């Protein structure tokens with residue numbers, strides 16, 4: 001089968017990649033474990049979680065939440081570990097028949113070669129209104145810049161960082177009374193609202209890119 005953005009979501013098996021706290025990973029897992037929509041034939045099926053950081057809180061959180069979803073740790077802390085990480089990840093993707101690779105607070109850049117192997121199969125969440133404030137610390141960059149509106153973007157991962165086609169965006173207004181902590185909280189709330197919805201849109205092919 002030729003992969004393109006229309007047919008790839010026939011396979012709903014999904015792997016989540018996370019590097020840190022894991023609030024988005026947990027939220028997505030909870031959503032698809034508990035949602036009534038999970039009973040629908042088009043629902044996403046979270047089958048594994050991978051973290052590149054051995055001490056990341058997401059690892060214990062997922063293990064505590066469910067024993068049904070295996071959690072793999074594949075060290076990838078610096079660029080010299082990227083090749084081994086990607087080769088091990090690819091084995092898991094094949095073993096678990098993965099159709100969708102969901103980056104949820106995954107703070108490393110995948111190689112162009114890896115991304116090219118999975119066109120329209122890798123999804124990322126970014127805490128700004130792309131194309132503004134790409135890269136790390138996007139919430140702080142927007143706050144420091146003084147924009148009045150920022151937000152959250154769900155997009156396909158392409159070879160250029162934070163530049164793939166946008167699936168879903170939501171605006172967050174920065175009020176005069178906001179500080180960086182309150183803004184972060186607002187962004188995370190929106191992230192938790194829209195990431196599961198974006199995945200459902202992909203599963204049901206109701207997104208337009």
Ligand code: GAR
Nearest residue numbers: 020021022023024104105125126127
């Ligand atoms: C989220 O805000 C996510 O958008 C961001 O990292 C945070 C992870 O939080 N991702 C990026 O900045 C990617 N460039 P979490 O670990 O609690 O889900």
